[in-house]
Amino acid sequence: MITTTHYLVLSLILFGLGVTGVVVRRNFITVLMSIELILNAANLNFIAFSRHLGDLSGQVFAVFIITIAAAEAAIGLGIIIALVRLKQTVQLDQVNVMQG
């Protein structure tokens, strides 16, 4: 029998992988993908708890999160385009102009 805990553990694994990707990867595009992973893990949590508690609010918030994720992807990819135009790189550790 698959319980809510199974979903939460899966969500944890996805979340951990996402955070690891954000911290260790150097490619800006891949970092954005990892952020999408994190948001997806949050969505899975929301839906699992929505089912567990018999409350629809979780699904409504999942809709909001998907919207925010789309906005974040658009902005992030816009930044990448601007960055490539400016510095011809998507490697995050090469972008250190403002580093003190």
Place this chain on the structure above:
Amino acid sequence: MDALVTYFGAIVFYTLAALAVAGAAGVIGYRNPVHAAMSLLMTFLAVAGLFVLLHAELIAAVQILVYAGGVMVLFLFVIMLVNVRTLPTEEKYVRRLLPVAVVISVVLVALVLVGVWAAFRAPAGPVAALVSVEGQAMGNTEAVGWSLYRDYLLPFEVVSVVLLVAMIGAIVMGRKEKEGRT
């Protein structure tokens, strides 16, 4: 027969979960961003399947439409525009940050675990595939729409403003600089 149905659910869950985790690992592991994007697509689709398993059919459809359709195409377009192959390739990982990543992950996972533990001490409500609003049974899409436009109307409008701002921001940042302007 009843046991078969139960096992079927478990098999579907573990298959989808394995696909999702494999895809997530691929996002971190692949050097080529296109491969990473395809990995991410697999995760999105697997998670959409999990949503169906959780009787959130509307969210599953939205997940496929927005993520697998919109966001993924956006990513691939940018990878194509940037043309990563022509950029100088360096080391894939920021190696000195790996311990930091492990520590952050462990701390965050512990926080989430505490939250889960607290949540499970709260009394559980009824589990319902079909939900009812004001005593009237309805499908998932109708119920979510009902909740979205009645209980969450203000957040809904605020999110639409966020989308507008994001759109304007993306257009402004993606625009080419005109000659003679600084």
